[in-house]
Amino acid sequence: MTNPAQSETAVFPPSPETIARAHVDAAKYDAMYAASVADPEAFWTEHGKRIDWIKPFTKVRNVSFEPGNIHIEWFGDGTLNVAANCIDRHLETRGDQTAIIFEPDDPDEAAEHITYAQLHRRVCRMANILETMGVRKGDRVVIYLPMIPEAAYAMLACARIGAIHSIVFAGFSPDALAARVNGCDAKVVITADHAPRGGRKTPLKSNADAALLHCKDTVKCLVVKRTGGQTTWVEGRDHDYNEMVLEANDYSRPVEMNAEDPLFILYTSGSTGQPKGVVHTSGGYLAYAAMTHEITFDYHDGDVYWCTADVGWVTGHSYIVYGPLANGATTLMFEGVPTWPDASRFWQVCEKHKVTQFYTAPTAIRALMGQGKGFVEKCDLSSLRLLGTVGEPINPEAWTWYNEVVGQGRCPIVDTWWQTETGGHLLTPLPGAHATKPGAAMKPFFGVQPVVLDPQSGEEIHESPTEGVLCIKDSWPGQMRTVWGDHERFEKTYFSDYKGYYFSGDGCRRDADGDYWITGRVDDVINVSGHRMGTAEVESALVAHAAVAEAAVVGYPHEIKGQGIYCYVTLMNDREPSEELRKELRSWVRTEIGPIASPDVIQWAPGLPKTRSGKIMRRILRKIAENDYGALGDTSTLADPSVVDDLIANRAAT
Numbered sequence: 001m002t003n004p005a006q007s008e009t010a011v012f013p014p015s016p017e018t019i020a021r022a023h024v025d026a027a028k029y030d031a032m033y034a035a036s037v038a039d040p041e042a043f044w045t046e047h048g049k050r051i052d053w054i055k056p057f058t059k060v061r062n063v064s065f066e067p068g069n070i071h072i073e074w075f076g077d078g079t080l081n082v083a084a085n086c087i088d089r090h091l092e093t094r095g096d097q098t099a100i101i102f103e104p105d106d107p108d109e110a111a112e113h114i115t116y117a118q119l120h121r122r123v124c125r126m127a128n129i130l131e132t133m134g135v136r137k138g139d140r141v142v143i144y145l146p147m148i149p150e151a152a153y154a155m156l157a158c159a160r161i162g163a164i165h166s167i168v169f170a171g172f173s174p175d176a177l178a179a180r181v182n183g184c185d186a187k188v189v190i191t192a193d194h195a196p197r198g199g200r201k202t203p204l205k206s207n208a209d210a211a212l213l214h215c216k217d218t219v220k221c222l223v224v225k226r227t228g229g230q231t232t233w234v235e236g237r238d239h240d241y242n243e244m245v246l247e248a249n250d251y252s253r254p255v256e257m258n259a260e261d262p263l264f265i266l267y268t269s270g271s272t273g274q275p276k277g278v279v280h281t282s283g284g285y286l287a288y289a290a291m292t293h294e295i296t297f298d299y300h301d302g303d304v305y306w307c308t309a310d311v312g313w314v315t316g317h318s319y320i321v322y323g324p325l326a327n328g329a330t331t332l333m334f335e336g337v338p339t340w341p342d343a344s345r346f347w348q349v350c351e352k353h354k355v356t357q358f359y360t361a362p363t364a365i366r367a368l369m370g371q372g373k374g375f376v377e378k379c380d381l382s383s384l385r386l387l388g389t390v391g392e393p394i395n396p397e398a399w400t401w402y403n404e405v406v407g408q409g410r411c412p413i414v415d416t417w418w419q420t421e422t423g424g425h426l427l428t429p430l431p432g433a434h435a436t437k438p439g440a441a442m443k444p445f446f447g448v449q450p451v452v453l454d455p456q457s458g459e460e461i462h463e464s465p466t467e468g469v470l471c472i473k474d475s476w477p478g479q480m481r482t483v484w485g486d487h488e489r490f491e492k493t494y495f496s497d498y499k500g501y502y503f504s505g506d507g508c509r510r511d512a513d514g515d516y517w518i519t520g521r522v523d524d525v526i527n528v529s530g531h532r533m534g535t536a537e538v539e540s541a542l543v544a545h546a547a548v549a550e551a552a553v554v555g556y557p558h559e560i561k562g563q564g565i566y567c568y569v570t571l572m573n574d575r576e577p578s579e580e581l582r583k584e585l586r587s588w589v590r591t592e593i594g595p596i597a598s599p600d601v602i603q604w605a606p607g608l609p610k611t612r613s614g615k616i617m618r619r620i621l622r623k624i625a626e627n628d629y630g631a632l633g634d635t636s637t638l639a640d641p642s643v644v645d646d647l648i649a650n651r652a653a654t
Ligand code: WTA
Pocket: 268, 313, 314, 315, 389, 390, 391, 392, 393, 394, 415, 416, 417, 418, 419, 420, 421, 441, 504, 505, 506, 518, 520, 521, 527, 530, 531, 532
């Protein structure tokens, strides 16, 4: 018998209990969606009220996707403070309610429950410390911390005083950190002594020390004690958070910000060049993060919501910190990894804290699925009501396991498609409104108008079923506003290939029911364990090594990671391939970018397939890495077609 979930016709309608509880059922979705696209002004006037405005907005939107004149503004004349929305406005009714549950890496270390009242004091203190260090409205602060509550305090403290934060994932190398500090000209870097993760410790402070050697001398460093481990100290530059916090004042006045003042910069990978600083602003972003958090996850008072992402990625920004806290929710922050001390850790945490909504990435699900269901079944998961996934397409096998083993067939799965650039969910089923299909991101969120374009002609395809590139017609409040310091790059990356639309970089299919399925990136961005990476970044790290003449990097299907990193490397004439050199290049890339960029495969390539004009034909390299030679296509335009035979003959095992 075939498993119904393996076929594309498998459909899982919401249960009567789910519908009864949901904020939005099918009829309400249809009516609200129609209203949201028919009259966006009226729709967002209403939903902009989720925010407590200091000065209410009178203008809802001012948007142009016209080439040469790209600008996006939402609620443009309103003023607010994001931290006050996430904390102060809840104090009266929820001061004693838990805002953040902190679950440390080590299961023997006690979890911490931080109430909204405590959160208020701690964020105020952090805000005052930053002010003491000279941080003012509009200044940039880089946050390079483990998954500890101080990361949330730091984000909210910046928001409180109007500083712009830029979080750098703690897995990034000193070089990557330095590039980001310099890229946004940060005044302060906030870090910790060490980051415990999976029983190991990353020396964050010494990484920061190494990075700061390549930054202006004026950059200061605020150091949070996490492990108490040894660190070196630079007098005058380094500041001790744990000491300063004892003296810091408990109150800091939230600064009045314009809706369009930047809230944060987050560097993300594109298909070319170095990572770009995605800029999100205050009012629209917060309203959108809050609304999607409440509706997609069907959050209700009393729930315990857990998103397993790291705050170093956009998912952590919108769905651990800003969305949940704006809604007065209880949000769980987990410092560890799913497989340490063993593969039951996620489920033990769910049991311990009675988690109701659980949101993770397909790569984690696949890794845990491989460990067998025993690790799940020994835990009591009866508190779970909804499951979510994000970051990459989920294969039907993993979806089915998630549904049956984790959700016990009882929990709707929301497969949320979105991006760093979009601020919040754009495509997702809503639990009480839509049936789900294994692997489909299903329906647009309110106000979102997805279109499928023919990749060649750029024409919109209206009929279904169809397949093409996924673009979005018109803006939504959570959309990124610009690339930090490079508005031209913003326009070129997202608005120039398909005029008049936001181009997502993803391909998609729309089935006969009109539901959306993401097929993956159509550009040179790869998705490795849910981490987004530009192949160009890995290439530029490789060619920076003295032994390497040329490198081309592509993704290939990887059972657990989704995609693995396959590198074709041409060595300098005087260098010979060896296992040692292979190891050296691997660790070189880890040092240049970070462990997440570690190559899975390095194939020595005496030559790369190039056109006569010298352009590397990546399509061919992708096919070889995928072990799919039948579909190499036309190789006659290559300057030297014999290169391909050599690459196939010496293809590395994947
Ligand atoms: C991919 C993460 C399929 C997609 C929030 C997108 C997905 C990229 C899904 C953005 C999903 C994200 N199904 N693919 N549900 N969610 N993606 O910026 O290729 O780290 O363009 O944002 O992840 O990655 P980013």
